Amino acid sequence: MQLIDRYAYANRLRNIDPAQKTALAVLVIGLCLLLNRPAVGLVATAWMGGLTVVRAGVPWAVVGRVLLAEGLFLVLAVVGVALSFSTSPPPPPFRSFQVGALWIGGNPASFSLAGLLVSRALGCAAAMNFLALTTPLMDLVHLLRQLRMPPVLIDLICVMYRFVFILLERMQRMHTAQQSRLGYATRRAALRSSGLLASRLFVDAYQRSTRMQTALESRGYTGDLRVLPLNYRYDARLSVLGAAVGSSLLLVWGFS
Amino acid sequence: MTALLEMDDLHYRYPGSPAPALNGATLRLEAGEKVVLIGRNGSGKSTLLLHSNGILRPQRGQVWVAGQPMSYQQRSLREWRRQVGLIFQHPDDQLFSASVAQDISFGPLNLGLSEEAARQRVAKAAEQCGVTDLLERPTHALSGGEKTRVALAGVLAMEPLVLLADEALANLDPWMRLQLIAIFEHLVAQGKTVLLATHDLPLARTWAGRVVVMDDGRVVADGPPQHIFTDPATLERTGLDCVVAQAGNRIDSIDR
Ligand SMILES: Nc1ncnc2c1ncn2[C@@H]1O[C@H](COP(=O)(O)OP(=O)(O)O)[C@@H](O)[C@H]1O
Ligand SMILES: [Mg+2]
Numbered sequence: 001m002q003l004i005d006r007y008a009y010a011n012r013l014r015n016i017d018p019a020q021k022t023a024l025a026v027l028v029i030g031l032c033l034l035l036n037r038p039a040v041g042l043v044a045t046a047w048m049g050g051l052t053v054v055r056a057g058v059p060w061a062v063v064g065r066v067l068l069a070e071g072l073f074l075v076l077a078v079v080g081v082a083l084s085f086s087t088s089p090p091p092p093p094f095r096s097f098q099v100g101a102l103w104i105g106g107n108p109a110s111f112s113l114a115g116l117l118v119s120r121a122l123g124c125a126a127a128m129n130f131l132a133l134t135t136p137l138m139d140l141v142h143l144l145r146q147l148r149m150p151p152v153l154i155d156l157i158c159v160m161y162r163f164v165f166i167l168l169e170r171m172q173r174m175h176t177a178q179q180s181r182l183g184y185a186t187r188r189a190a191l192r193s194s195g196l197l198a199s200r201l202f203v204d205a206y207q208r209s210t211r212m213q214t215a216l217e218s219r220g221y222t223g224d225l226r227v228l229p230l231n232y233r234y235d236a237r238l239s240v241l242g243a244a245v246g247s248s249l250l251l252v253w254g255f256s
Numbered sequence: 257m258t259a260l261l262e263m264d265d266l267h268y269r270y271p272g273s274p275a276p277a278l279n280g281a282t283l284r285l286e287a288g289e290k291v292v293l294i295g296r297n298g299s300g301k302s303t304l305l306l307h308s309n310g311i312l313r314p315q316r317g318q319v320w321v322a323g324q325p326m327s328y329q330q331r332s333l334r335e336w337r338r339q340v341g342l343i344f345q346h347p348d349d350q351l352f353s354a355s356v357a358q359d360i361s362f363g364p365l366n367l368g369l370s371e372e373a374a375r376q377r378v379a380k381a382a383e384q385c386g387v388t389d390l391l392e393r394p395t396h397a398l399s400g401g402e403k404t405r406v407a408l409a410g411v412l413a414m415e416p417l418v419l420l421a422d423e424a425l426a427n428l429d430p431w432m433r434l435q436l437i438a439i440f441e442h443l444v445a446q447g448k449t450v451l452l453a454t455h456d457l458p459l460a461r462t463w464a465g466r467v468v469v470m471d472d473g474r475v476v477a478d479g480p481p482q483h484i485f486t487d488p489a490t491l492e493r494t495g496l497d498c499v500v501a502q503a504g505n506r507i508d509s510i511d512r
Binding site: 005006009014136137138158159161162165166169208211212214215216217218219220221222225226227228229230 | 306309311330334337338341342344346348349350351352353354355357358359361362363365366367371374375378392393394395396397410411414
């Protein structure tokens with residue numbers, strides 16, 4: 001999360017209007033879901049990964065790592081679709097092998113369905129990664145504000161986002177302090193230490209929120225967190241690229 | 257001459273607490289003063305500062321700003337907090353937004369300024385605190401000293417007449433402290449009043465024009481540093497005698 005967040009603030013598409021980047025991601029996700037051919041998902045993955053690397057300047061290794069993690073997760077998730085498990089050998093179109101009393105089998109149809117699911121989900125994931133790695137949360141919040149989301153929800157998102165990092169930092173410090181007193185030396189101690197850490201973190205968050213309330217009131221807080229909107233740039237080249245992505249996905253779908 | 261900020265005979269007991277935190281505290285601040293507030297932990301410094309802009313309401317006593325008795329209605333609180341700015345020890349308690357620029361804009365917008373005027377205030381305060389380069393950075397990626405300066409900018413953007421800082425210099429390296437003190441000097445040169453609550457006695461001796469000592473919820477001594485640090489009764493009362501004995505030579509040299 002900290003890694004993704006760092007690139008979200010430091011990439012070449014940082015100052016592009018979040019609406020534009022979101023529109024591109026939504027377009028690709030929509031097409032991946034509508035056009036049900038495995039090739040579409042793969043091409044979308046290549047496009048979005050490529051855009052994140054080439055246009056936004058996020059390193060290959062980072063984009064690859066995030067995508068790989070999602071890919072592994074997806075493959076595990078579709079095992080149940082691709083393979084079937086039974087106590088007797090399955091009928092012909094299935095190819096199968098035996099593990100103990102269990103027969104594990106799959107047929108061409110189930111394999112291609114699994115492949116379609118993975119490629120489709122991967123395309124969507126790559127589009128989401130593009131958005132996550134190029135657009136800080138504050139920009140997405142700005143977009144939500146323009147889309148007339150209730151201000152209370154928006155303020156909540158903002159403060160929670162800020163608190164996640166504050167608590168994360170606090171948690172790391174407490175964890176180090178516990179470690180240096182052998183808090184994680186045995187499994188038993190580890191269990192106890194993490195329990196203490198969690199309860200302490202809760203109290204901490206509560207006290208902190210009280211202090212934040214005080215500090216906000218000092219600056220004239222009366223119930224809503226009004227701040228200046230950010231200034232964004234519209235990027236014509238990104239729109240052209242978006243059109244290219246969309247039409248190539250349609251072409252791939254037509255030809256496969 | 258009317259004082260800029262006057263806190264007159266304040267009494268305050270925290271709910272559920274056996275002893276009063278303020279027990280007849282009185283403090284007058286004139287325009288252009290450089291004041292350091294010292295006192296043991298628990299002597300009531302923070303509680304007094306929380307009364308200075310109406311966060312806490314005294315159970316007895318009255319606060320005056322520029323000769324006006326303060327009331328605790330929403331509208332007068334707003335004006336009050338414009339005039340009296342408060343910063344706290346932990347900048348993380350003050351910075352609620354993930355965007356530095358947006359965080360600084362919070363106070364000015366609460367004053368009812370237009371976006372354009374708020375933008376100018378942000379630029380000016382950022383310049384004053386040397387954080388112009390940080391405006392586009394995410395809040396959580398700043399160092400402690402940078403966060404302190406951003407928090408200060410958030411208060412200065414409201415252009416207060418009096419600035420009170422509660423241990424804001426703690427946890428900063430000597431270089432960063434000098435930077436902050438230079439900012440405070442600049443404010444004083446503009447005719448504003450700065451009060452620092454601190455345990456930093458060298459700073460009290462060298463920087464302050466006036467030192468105020470609190471003990472047990474009361475102001476027990478108030479005067480130029482050379483008087484405060486050479487009066488044995490005050491020193492003993494506040495537990496400062498041991499420290500000052502060590503630094504005796506330096507005090508003698510200030511005296512001359
Ligand atoms: N939120 C609180 N609830 C109850 N008691 C408090 C609270 N904050 C401070 N106190 C008490 O009030 C007294 C003054 O505290 P404080 O103003 O924080 O002193 P200082 O800032 O000089 O260290 C202390 O005895 C402290 O225990
Ligand atoms: Mg204090």
